[in-house]
Amino acid sequence: MKLLLIYGSAAVGKLTVANEIEKRTDFKVFHNHLTIEAIKPIFEFGSKLFWKLVHLIRIEALKEAAKEDVNLIFTFCYAKDEDDEIVSKFVNAIENNGGEICFVQLTADKKEIEKRVLEKSRLKYNKVNNVETLNIFWERCELFSPINNYESFAIDNTSVSAIETAKRIIQHFQIQQIDLMNSE
Numbered sequence: 001m002k003l004l005l006i007y008g009s010a011a012v013g014k015l016t017v018a019n020e021i022e023k024r025t026d027f028k029v030f031h032n033h034l035t036i037e038a039i040k041p042i043f044e045f046g047s048k049l050f051w052k053l054v055h056l057i058r059i060e061a062l063k064e065a066a067k068e069d070v071n072l073i074f075t076f077c078y079a080k081d082e083d084d085e086i087v088s089k090f091v092n093a094i095e096n097n098g099g100e101i102c103f104v105q106l107t108a109d110k111k112e113i114e115k116r117v118l119e120k121s122r123l124k125y126n127k128v129n130n131v132e133t134l135n136i137f138w139e140r141c142e143l144f145s146p147i148n149n150y151e152s153f154a155i156d157n158t159s160v161s162a163i164e165t166a167k168r169i170i171q172h173f174q175i176q177q178i179d180l181m182n183s184e
Contacts, residue, residue: 001069001099002027003062004169005090007078008106009143010128011117013157013165014075017106020166021073024177030061031075033127040126055086059093066099079141084148091150102173103152106165107144112158 004027006014018029035054036045043050058074065072078087094101108116114131122129128137137143146152153172157165170177 001066002071003094003101004073006104007076011113012106012108016162017165018073018075020162025175027071027073029073059089063093063097066094066097078147080145103150105146105152105154107156108158
């Protein structure tokens with residue numbers, strides 16, 4: 001089992017790239033907003049109990065996917081230093097159950113991200129969808145640094161399409177591709 005952990009700032013293109021990888025491989029997308037939206041109706045966003053349950057669901061899902069040999073792509077907005085403990089738990093959930101974790105850092109020019117944050121597709125999962133909120137996140141957290149203590153494959157996708165970014169990730173990690181012509 002492989003887990004592609006794609007991380008970077010809000011609106012950098014994590015889910016868009018993950019979906020392109022999913023189209024071309026046997027990997028399934030388990031994006032961070034699935035767990036956020038599951039817990040948000042129950043507990044206040046950002047509260048201690050909210051994050052406890054979000055992380056519990058994520059860790060258990062990753063652990064079971066590793067046990068069952070289900071290749072996954074997980075998207076994550078990594079805040080330098082603040083998220084190191086949870087990243088270690090992700091790694092343990094995968095590696096202690098026979099899987100391998102591959103880190104992918106997506107970066108882009110801030111001006112480009114400010115354009116992307118306004119895209120209507122972001123509304124589907126209640127993602128940050130305005131520059132003001134994006135800037136608050138950038139002020140609160142360091143979202144442009146690589147994950148501490150783990151090697152990441154970094155791609156600046158400022159002027160690289162999601163399809164090309166996905167192809168680079170697939171090639172870098174030598175992931176088996178499916179035949180797109182016969183799968184449609």
